[in-house]
Amino acid sequence: MFEHVDPGKKLNQKEYDRVVPELKEGLGELQRRARDAGMPIIVVFEGWDTVGMSELVNKFILPLDPRGFQIHPITAPTQEERLRPFLWRFMVRIPARGRIAVFDRSWYFRSLARAVESKEDDARLAWREIAEFEEMLSDDGYLIMKFFLHIGKKEHKKRLEKYRDQDLDRCAISTADVEFFRKYDKMVPLIEEMIESTDREHAPWTIVEAEDNKFASAKILTTSVRMLEYGLMKMGGRNQTFMDSNPLIKGGQMFNSSRGGVDLGKKLSTSEYRSKLDKLQKRVGELQCTFNLMNIPTIVLFEGWDAAGKGGAIQRLTAELNPRGYEVVPIGVPTSDEKERHYLWRFYQKLPPAGHMRIFDRSWYGRVLVERIEGFCSTEEWKRAYNEINAFEEMLVDNGTVLVKMWLEIDKDMQLKRFQERDIDPMKQWKITEDDWRNRDKWDFYGRAVDEMLFRTSTKAAPWTIVESNDKYYSRVKTLETIVQAMESKLSKKDSK
C-alpha cells in the first residue's frame, strides 16, 4: 500500500497561496451547511509520531467556527478507561448532530499499540470492532474522515535524531510515543493491515504525504471539502457530479497517487529480451503443468491503459502453455443477463476450475474504472466495490487460488504514439476506435480512478504489481516474471507445509 506512495510530495508557496485560501473558505462554508443540516462529523488524525500532527490539526481547524467543534487529544488510557471496553472512551466523546469532533490520535492508536506488543490477534479483533463501530455511526448519519499522516523512513530517522538532539521529550514528543513508532520497518506492515481492515465506503482512509507541511495541509483541506460535499449531497439526495468540476479540486495532485514513483524509462535490449523471454515462457509452461497436477487454480489479471500492451503480453504468456489448461477471458460490456445480477456474478461464472489458469483481459476492476468514470454505476456502488472486491479476492486466495494482478502503466505521450501508429497501420486499425480517443480525453479522471483502485485494493492477500510498459520488451518480461514468481512462491509455501 505504501510502496508507491511518495511521502515527499511538495507544494510551493505560490501554489499554496493560490489554492489554500479558497479551500479554507470552502471548509468554513461547508461546516455551516453541515450544522444547518444536522450532520455530525468525526475527523480522525493518525500518523507517524514525528510528523508534526498538532500543527496540521491546528491548520485544519483554523477555518472552522470554534463553537462548532471540539478537539480530543488521545493519549494513553486512564486506569478507569482501561477497565472499560476499548471503545468506551471514544463513544462517550462522539459529537452531537451538526457538530465536529476532531480526534488527535484515536481508537486506531490504541489498536496499533496492541499490535506492536505482539498481541496481533487482539489488534485484529479490535479492527473488526472498530469497523463495526464506524458502520454503526455511519448508519446513524455520522460522517467519518480518517487521515494517516505519512513520512518516509529516511525523513523519520532524521526527525527522530533532531528531536533527540533538541531534547524535546518533555514537550510535544513524549518518550513513550517515540518508543512506539521507532521501529519503522516493523510498523509499516501493521499500519498497512490496520488501514486495509478498516477502509470502508462509509469511513475511507486518506493517506496524506506529510513530509512537506504545505502539501499535507492542502491535501487535508481538499479531502475534507470533497468528503463534506459528498456527505451533504448524500443527505440531500442532490446530483453528484459537481465534485469533479469544483475548481478547488480540479488540479488532481491532491489525490492519492499510487503511480508516483514509477520509472517508465525502464528498458530491455532485444537480445536481453529474447533470452529472458525464452526462459520465462518455458518456466511458466512447466509451472502450468505442475499446478494442473496439484489442482491449484490460477488467475492472471491484466488491467492497464488502452494501448499499454495487454494483448501482446498475453500472447507472450500463452506461447508455451498447454491450451487445454488455460483460457483467456476478455471482459467487455456485460450481457443483459449479466446486467440483471450483482456485478460480481459474471466473474464467479468465469473462475478457473481446479488446476486451470484463467487470464483476464480486463476484469472486475471495471466497476471502479470505466463504470465509475462513465457513470454506469452510482457513486455509492463504486465506493462500496473496493471492499467487496477485497473480500472476493481474499476468498479466492483463501481457497488456494494463485491470483496475479498487474497494472500496465504507460504515459500519455506513449499512448498517443501508439494510437497514431495504429491509425496508419492497416493491420492494426481495427484495434483503435472512437471510444479510445474519447477515453484518452478523460486521462486525468481515469488516472485518479486508477490511483484510488491501486491504493484501496492492493491488499496483503492480493497485491497489485505495476508494470512499467513504455518499453514493450521490458513490460512483457516483467509480466512473465511476476507470474512465475507468484506461482513459485505458492509452490514453496505448499512444500513447507
Add this chain to the structure above:
Amino acid sequence: MFEHVDPGKKLNQKEYDRVVPELKEGLGELQRRARDAGMPIIVVFEGWDTVGMSELVNKFILPLDPRGFQIHPITAPTQEERLRPFLWRFMVRIPARGRIAVFDRSWYFRSLARAVESKEDDARLAWREIAEFEEMLSDDGYLIMKFFLHIGKKEHKKRLEKYRDQDLDRCAISTADVEFFRKYDKMVPLIEEMIESTDREHAPWTIVEAEDNKFASAKILTTSVRMLEYGLMKMGGRNQTFMDSNPLIKGGQMFNSSRGGVDLGKKLSTSEYRSKLDKLQKRVGELQCTFNLMNIPTIVLFEGWDAAGKGGAIQRLTAELNPRGYEVVPIGVPTSDEKERHYLWRFYQKLPPAGHMRIFDRSWYGRVLVERIEGFCSTEEWKRAYNEINAFEEMLVDNGTVLVKMWLEIDKDMQLKRFQERDIDPMKQWKITEDDWRNRDKWDFYGRAVDEMLFRTSTKAAPWTIVESNDKYYSRVKTLETIVQAMESKLSKKDSK
C-alpha cells in the same frame, strides 16, 4: 433462542381455510409487483431433516407464477464444487432482477455440516463470510428471506423412528441427512449460534414452528407477504405503516412468540417467600462485595410490562446492597443532548465503573419496544438495532461485565387488576398515568415487539430470562435467584482459570 419457542403450534382446518387463500392471493400479487419493480428475491429454507421440507417448499411456490422462480435443491457438493470457494455454487445461482430463487437447503446447510464435524472455527468463518455475502447482495437490492423449520426433540425422535420403519432411505430421506441431524441436543446450540451470527436487518431469520404442517405453511406465507411488502415499500419509498393494518396478518399468532410456553401460574407462599428472600438478599450483598474487590462490573437490566413489578423487584434487590457500590438507572425519555447523538451514546455514559453494579430500570431495549411502537424511530432504525445491541452487549461481556437481562411477564388481566388497584389507592396513584392506559390499548403490538426482541437478542453472550410475575413473591425471588446465579457462575469461571 429455541427455549421458549413452541414447535407444536397448531392451526385448525377452519382457520387455515379462512386465512390461507388470501395469503396465497397476496403472495401471487406481490410476486408480480416485485417482477415489475425488478426486485430479485432469495428464499432460503433450512430445518431439521424430518420436518418435511419439500412439502412446505411446494406449498410456498404453489401461488407463484412458475415462469418467475427457480428451485435449487442443495445436496452435498460435487467434486468440482468442493474445489471452489464455499459460496461459489450459490453465487452462480442467484436470481436475475425480478425473479425468485428458492433454496431448498442452502449455504447454511454446508456450514452446519462443518460445525458438526467439530470444525467449529471453520463454521464460524463461514458464518462471517455468509453475513458478508448476504450484505453484499442486499446492498445491491436483493431481498433475502430465511426460514428455519423447527420441530421439538420428541417429535423429531418419533419421526426418525417412523422413517426408519418405513425404510424411506432411498426416497426423500437420505441416510446422510438422517445421520447429520440425528444428535438433536448437539445440534441445537450449533443452530442457535448459526442463526445468531447471521441474523441481520437485511436478511432476518424466521423460525417456523413446523410440527403442524398447516401452521408452518401459513406462517411461511404470512412472513413472505410481510417481507415482500416491506421490501417493495423500501424500494418505492412509500409510507410504512400499512403492514400492521393488513388484514392478512392482523391475527398476530403467526409471529414468533418467545413467551408461548411461560407458566404464569407459578406462585410462592408467604413463608417460602420470606425465607428465600432473606437468604438471597444476604447472598447478593456478599457477592457485591466480592465483585467490588475483584473489579468486576455488573449490569442488572429490568424490562417488563407496566405494573409487572419492576420497582418492587429492584427494591428487594437493593435491600442489602452497599449503597456506595450500586446505582439504579431509570431510563425515561431521552434528553435533548441524548437525542442529538446515536441512541446507544447515553447508555455508554451510564455503564458501571469497574467493581460497581448498575441496575437499569428499562434500558437500551426501548429502541425496539416503545420507540418502535410509537414511531419514535424509523423501521430501518429499529430493525438495525437488534444487531447493534447484540454487538454492544457482546462487547460488554467480553470486557468482563456480568450482564443480567430480565423480562417481567404478566398477563393482560393482571395488568388491569393492578392498574385498578393503583387508581383507587392514594399512595399508588402517582404510579399510573394516562400513558399507561394508552400503552395498554396497544398490548398486542407491544407483545409482538417483545417477542421479536426476546427472539433476536437472546444470545449466547447475553441471554434473556423471562420472569413469571403474576405472583409478586415468585417474581421477586426469581429475579434475585437469576442475579445470584449469574454472579456465581462468573466467579466459578474466574476460579477455574
